[in-house]
Amino acid sequence: MADRALGEALRRPGVLFLDDAQRLSPPLLDYLRLLWDEPGTAAALLLFGAGAERVIARAPALRSRVLTWHQVPGLGQERLAETLAMFHDVWEGADPVDVGWADATVARGNFRTWARITSHVYALSKRCRDVRVDRVLMQACARLGPYP
Template sequence: MGGDAVARADARADHFLGLAGAQIVATDALLLTQDNLADVIAAKAMMCVHGDAGLGKTLSVNASLRALAPGMVCRVQFRARPTARDIRHELFAALGIGGSPPGKPIEFDQVLKDALAERFRVLVCDEAQWLSRECFEYWRHLWDDRRTDIAIVFVGGGNCYQVLRREPMLSSRVFVWQEFRRMSPEQVLRVIPAFHPVWANTDPEVIAFADTHAGHGNFRSWAKITAHADRALARSGRDRVDREVLGWVFTKLSGRSA
């Protein structure tokens, strides 16, 4: 698979459900993310991107870094409470270091630092709200080392902001904090028609109705609405979404009759 094909596949994977036809829209939040990441990369600093689930944080960071730091990004992600040992092993794999991981922490850290000193990288830690004090201290340890050549981006939902703020040794080093919020009704009417062809010719009143009852300014919710609406149009032979189609979609989302 060529580089362009890989990039397209990565971009599609960023969308919830790998939604075919979905476009990355230059929202205010995405444009701000690009500006902030450019500053963080230039300063080789740390950034925290936080906000509720489904607002497009990871998508915005990934899309921005594909443009700003191609070939320089190393991503790690955790779904449970990791330890410093887990971070070591995830980084070892993500950095593509050959051989077997060292058995002793001191030796392991030396191997990681050697790899992180070879060239500049942006380390992205997704689901950062799961990290403990020990884990945050480990990230700080890597970044503080004078040999490592890195920027670090923490991306987290829920209480990520509060978790990082409770760690003054790390939070004092965060160069940029960015909060993601739900799209306003006005933003929804501007963004959703460009998000997917399903909505390109849809009556704005129908889009507003969908947002009020199911979308709630949340990109992940809109991806689900869009996937169901696209199937409904294909099965019914209709050419645009209306309230009747939305009624069918809402039953899929709620599990209850319209």
């Protein structure tokens, strides 16, 4: 049933993003290849992750279907505050210097950490008025668990 639902979803134009592709097992990579070999598949598959290229290289049937490889550099500090504001509106108006400090000291360029911080700031903003996103709040939210 899940195979059928996934197959139907992939017949529509779109993109399926898979992060941590380096953790996918060879049988799962072969399953992905079979899905994309199905006639009528209109979606694109993007595999991400540090070392994903090594895992895909060990799956020759999938590797032969790779159209392009890209190395994506980390997001520069000058664009981080702007990017976070596009990610979620809790970051609108945040001081770029504070965001840069938090990235250097607590998030260390990890977008999952930023997603966790965002989740906690958002939950707080729903409970309190006039939440000021500053270094102290970002550092505190980074230390909390994954769910508010």
